[in-house]
Amino acid sequence: xxxxxxxxxxxxxxxxxxxxxxxxxxxxxxxxxxxxxxxxxxxxxxxxxxxxxxxxxxxxxxxxxxxxxxxxxxxxxxxxxxxxxxxxxxxxxxxxxxxxxxxxxxxxxxxxxxxxxxxxxxxxxxxxxxxxxxxxxxxxxxxxxxxxxxxxxxxxxxxxxxxxxxxxxxxxxxxxxxxxxxxxxxxxxxxxxxxxxxxxxxxxxxxxxxxxxxxxxxxxxxxxxxxxxxxxxxxxxxxxxxxxxxxxxxxxxxxxxxxxxxxxxxxxxxxxxxxxxxxxxxxxxxxxxxxxxxxxxxxxxxxxxxxxxxxxxxxxxxxxxxxxxxxxxxxxxxxxxxxxxxxxxxxxxxxxxxxxxxxxxxxxxxxxxxxxxxxxxxxxxxxxxxxxxxxxxxxxxxxxxxxxxxxxxx
Numbered sequence: 001x002x003x004x005x006x007x008x009x010x011x012x013x014x015x016x017x018x019x020x021x022x023x024x025x026x027x028x029x030x031x032x033x034x035x036x037x038x039x040x041x042x043x044x045x046x047x048x049x050x051x052x053x054x055x056x057x058x059x060x061x062x063x064x065x066x067x068x069x070x071x072x073x074x075x076x077x078x079x080x081x082x083x084x085x086x087x088x089x090x091x092x093x094x095x096x097x098x099x100x101x102x103x104x105x106x107x108x109x110x111x112x113x114x115x116x117x118x119x120x121x122x123x124x125x126x127x128x129x130x131x132x133x134x135x136x137x138x139x140x141x142x143x144x145x146x147x148x149x150x151x152x153x154x155x156x157x158x159x160x161x162x163x164x165x166x167x168x169x170x171x172x173x174x175x176x177x178x179x180x181x182x183x184x185x186x187x188x189x190x191x192x193x194x195x196x197x198x199x200x201x202x203x204x205x206x207x208x209x210x211x212x213x214x215x216x217x218x219x220x221x222x223x224x225x226x227x228x229x230x231x232x233x234x235x236x237x238x239x240x241x242x243x244x245x246x247x248x249x250x251x252x253x254x255x256x257x258x259x260x261x262x263x264x265x266x267x268x269x270x271x272x273x274x275x276x277x278x279x280x281x282x283x284x285x286x287x288x289x290x291x292x293x294x295x296x297x298x299x300x301x302x303x304x305x306x307x308x309x310x311x312x313x314x315x316x317x318x319x320x321x322x323x324x325x326x327x328x329x330x331x332x333x334x335x336x337x338x339x340x341x342x343x344x345x346x347x348x349x350x351x352x353x354x355x356x357x358x359x360x361x362x363x364x365x366x367x368x369x370x371x372x373x374x375x376x377x378x379x380x381x382x383x384x385x386x387x388x389x390x391x392x393x394x395x396x397x398x399x400x401x402x403x404x405x406x407x408x409x410x
Contacts, residue, residue, distance in 0.1 A: 001068065004163035006141025008075060008099075009221075010243050011149050011156045012036065014236055015082075016092050017225040026230055027357040032089065033222045034353020036096050041350065043100035055108035064113065065171045067106035072164040074098050079157035142247075146240025206383030207270075207317045210376065214274050215310070217371035218281040220303070222352040226361045231288055232296045245300045246307025253311040266316045267389030271380055273312035278372030280306035285365025319392045 016036050020029035044051075055063060074095045081087040148155035221243070228239035262269070284302035288295035355364040380387055 001071075001164060001167035002137025003141040003144065004071070004075065004160035004167070006137060006243070007145030007148065007156045007163075008078070008160050010142040010145045010240060012078070012092055012096070013222070013225050014146075014149065014239060015087060016089065017229060019087075019089055019092075021229070026226070030223075030226055030353050030356040030361070032353070033225065034350040034357070036092065036350075037222055037353060038350035039093050039096040040100040040103070043097055044104040047101065047104045051105050051108050054105065060109040060113040061171065061174050061176075063105055063109035065168060067102040067109070068164055068168045068171060070098060070102040072161060072168065074102070075157050075160035075164055079154045079161060082157060083154035142240045142243035144240075146236045146243075150236050202383055203385040203389060204321055206379060206386045207320050210270075210274065210379045210383075210386070211313070211317055213375040213379075214277065214313075214372040216351060217375065218278050218306075218368040219352060220281060220284060220306075220365060220368070222350070223356055223361050223364060226356060227299065231361065232299065234296055238296065241300055242303060245303035246310065249304035249306070249308030250311035250314075253308045254315065257315050262316065263391060265390055266320070266392060267386045270313050270316040270389075271376055271387060273309045273316075274376045275373055276309040277306050277313065278369045278376065280309060281369035281372065282366060285362050285369065289362070320389065 013033060013036065016032050017029050020032040024032070078087070078091070078095055081091050144159065145156040148159055224239055224242045228234050228236070228242055232238060232242075234241070280302045284299050284306065287298040287302060291298055352364050352368065355367065359367065
């Protein structure tokens with residue numbers, strides 16, 4: 001499924017920019033890339049109050065199955081539109097909205113389902129393994145998408161149709177899983193409880209918002225078509241390499257964590273990883289100014305480092321949020337987390353596109369990378385629980401363990 005999503009995303013971005021460039025300036029086309037990100041984010045923003053509640057009240061398996069089915073329809077629509085020649089910006093914008101709706105409901109359901117499938121004590125390792133599969137898909141997806149588009153413009157979308165269908169078949173094999181106790185409180189009260197929990201748990205709030213602001217500012221995904229088309233001049237296949245580079249770095253880190261899970265000083269290491277992420281983003285943005293002859297190679301390497309640092313942060317943040325959240329609230333907390341992740345990704349793409357239209361792509365990258373560094377330093381002081389998190393275990397769990405030890409002592 002991740003391969004299909006990333007193959008589609010890279011081609012949607014390329015088609016949006018190239019179609020816009022036939023009638024618009026580079027600044028105007030960059031704004032269209034920003035609009036694509038905004039249209040994916042708005043459905044998530046509107047539906048977040050209910051998506052988490054849905055994940056906590058209904059069978060999470062069927063929620064994921066329905067959302068994957070919607071993505072099959074989106075891929076089919078784009079395949080037909082591209083093959084028959086009626087692909088256009090309105091079509092791409094419509095599909096962006098539908099994909100935003102699908103992801104809005106899928107995120108909390110997938111996130112809340114995972115802890116029901118593996119024992120709590122191996123959840124960090126399971127997250128690392130899941131991240132490997134996700135990152136492998138992120139590596140293969142853009143590469144396949146760019147290659148398939150170069151061979152036949154509708155090829156990437158037809159591939160996505162097949163892969164989404166396969167993912168749906170795999171989801172159908174998941175047996176029934178335990179459902180959290182259903183609260184008798186009013187649905188609005190349950191939504192408020194989820195938001196209140198996030199606000200009161202400073203570690204969860206800090207981890208969620210750190211990702212929100214750092215990736216929102218320093219994300220470069222929306223600008224990759226501009227760099228590939230106008231700065232590096234490497235075409236769609238070069239674009240696929242740029243898009244795959246962060247996932248290569250991320251996969252290496254995920255593999256290391258699956259073999260040797262991180263256990264100590266998790267908070268400080270997460271903060272350092274975000275600082276590296278912002279710094280690598282800056283290097284990518286100015287590579288063509290520093291070493292023009294090797295700008296593309298340096299840009300790819302910088303994106304790989306950024307991806308590795310982001311994976312380091314994601315691994316720690318995801319484990320902390322999952323292990324510090326009761327199962328009965330994971331859907332609602334997951335919805336809040338997904339909102340911030342989507343804000344940092346899709347809304348961040350909109351910010352990057354609009355900022356590139358105003359300052360140029362290089363200015364947008366420099367402002368974003370520098371902003372991520374400033375946010376990380378600020379969060380270190382605003383949320384001391386982040387830098388003080390030595391392990392993944394919630395404080396309550398450690399107290400309970402000590403109590404059990406005392407009770408077991410004769």
